[in-house]
Amino acid sequence: MANLETIVSLAKRRGFVFPGSDVYGGLAGTWDYGPLGTLLKENIKKEWWASMLEPHIYPLDSAIISTKKVWEASGHLEHFSDPLVECKKCKKRFRADHIDGDNCPECKGELGKAREFNMMFKTHAGAVEDESAEAYLRPETAQGIFINFKNVVDAFHPKMPFGIAQIGKAFRNEITPRNFLFRAREFEQMELEYFCDPKNADQYFSDIREMRMKWFLKLGIKEKNIKFYDNTEDERSHYSVATTDILYNYGISDDGFEELEGIANRTDYDLKNHFPGHNWTGEDFLEDKDGFVPYIIEPSLGVDRAFLAFMMDAYDEDEIGGERRVVLRLHPKLAPFKVAVFPLVKNKEEIVGKAKEVFDDLRKKFMCRWDDSGNVGKRYRRQDEIGTPWCVTIDYETLEEGTVTVRDRDTAKQERIKTEDLNSYFQEKLS
Ligand SMILES: [Zn+2]
Incomplete structure (x- = not known):
């Protein structure tokens, strides 16, 4: 298995991934996929769709830019932030939870009080830059699915359970983007939101969890480099009653393993937020008319993190006829x-x-x-x-x-x- 530097260097040399805005000195946390990277990425997405598109799963491609109201309802405006401290001397900002001690890690200057910094990219839709025109680049693709729940139901009258799946870009203004594609400011997600009767939610959660692990193994990820991690109550997001991460051995943290994909039981939190006061008992899509708000099981995977995992896992050096070689043992379906x-x-x-x-x-x-x-x-x-x-x-x-x-x-x-x-x-x- 390769370390990160080897992969970054191979990726640039052979035209997989280049630093974003490269000729102008770069823009941290952005990456441009080169010709081979584009092909590999497309193949990863193709395999994801192939594993998702059953008759009761509906594809979606929602807008990247959306009204502030979406992010008010989702809780992102209030909660999607990191605590930041600013150095009083050099004015640089740091994540408060990444700082040891009371002084600036760069100039040893005194640090100010921690303040919350929202990680969403804000912009204005239209010519007027006032509050009514505020819009946001989505920090996750999931909300685009939730807000289209009723549109899909009205157009297709699906029976429970059913899912809506989407691949698309998302944006987070990370304070310290790092580790190549692992934590970038612009990235791509592959998400399925699976709507089901709350009483079956645990079963679907465990089925989807297994299904997602099998997908990685089938595409050649080595078993020793991938594992489940069940989040404790403290580690879970406020909307989740169960979260399992699939971790991959990127070799960038103490034990090497970091999150590759997250599978969560999001309960009825999102639908209740976006459709307050909705009459869930009278809807024709609810077969048994029990009057439940559907629970949502969500497997959420970063395309870029999957890309990095497949590259790292495939990297090998060996000897053929007395000659050293570098070989990427990518699954043939993924090979550019x-x-x-x-x-x-x-x-x-x-x-x-x-x-x-x-x-x-x-x-x-x-x-x-x-x-x-x-x-x-x-x-x-x-x-x-x-x-x-x-x-x-x-x-x-x-x-x-x-x-x-x-x-x-x-x-x-x-x-x-x-x-x-x-x-x-x-x-x-x-x-
Ligand atoms: Zn400083």
Whole structure:
């Protein structure tokens, strides 16, 4: 397993992730996903949707910017803050709970009293910058789902239980963004809000908890690097009666493990906040007309944290034929490119032409990469480092026998496959 610095450096060198506003010296807590990062991130989201979209789960894409009223009702305006202290000498601000002692960690100056600092990004909608125009960038995607609860119910009349799922950006003005993608100011969330009868909530909570752990393991996260952590009553948010975190071994805290995903039983807190005075007994979507306000089970995962976990878990260094290599053992479904196609030489027209033909055929179905520079060994190394599971080389034998060499990233084993069988060969590997 890699440490964070190794991953940050690989991510920049190979075009996965760049620092935000890089050419202007950067903006702390923001990151730009490069070409390979964009593909990896899309694949993570695709796998998440694939695991979520059952007939009773409804997708949503709500607005990032929303009226102040949403955040008044949700409690974020009042509660979503960190205690800050300011240094009287250098004027820098620090999280009060991150400070040891009474003096500034930078200049040893005297610190002022702790004050609450709201972490939401505030802006104004429209030309007038007065209080009535105040709007906020959402600090979580969940509220967008809650406020659309009735819209979805009215449009689809779903029966209980049902869910609404969303992937989208969220923004938090972190005082000290740190640890690469782990704590950024702009990030992306994947959240399911599962609405159910309160009397079944415990069962759904435990089912969803298991389902989420299986998702990570299926996509290749090693069991030793991931675990459940049940929050104690003191650790839970005020709206939650049960919270389990899925922790990943990022190696950035004392025991290495930090939160990757949170699963919470949010009770009826959110719906009661956004629909006060609503008559829950007469609604046609409540099958048994018991008159309950639905409970909500929420698995909430940061795309960027998942991205970092998959990168760290896949990173490996080993030796192939006496040569050291870096290899990203990403699950083939997550790998940015599935197949790289190489002509053995680039000055032999028949070989290049045949390789182009294979490339054009494969890229209709798989994300493919063309590489004709340097010797084949070097090309393998390049693809290993970005996690491409298979490399196809077109050589002289291809022209005579109609076969190509397929080389496996993890084992470095090679086999000859007929060109016309390549499609089904990779299809099978990926299914
Ligand atoms: Zn200071």
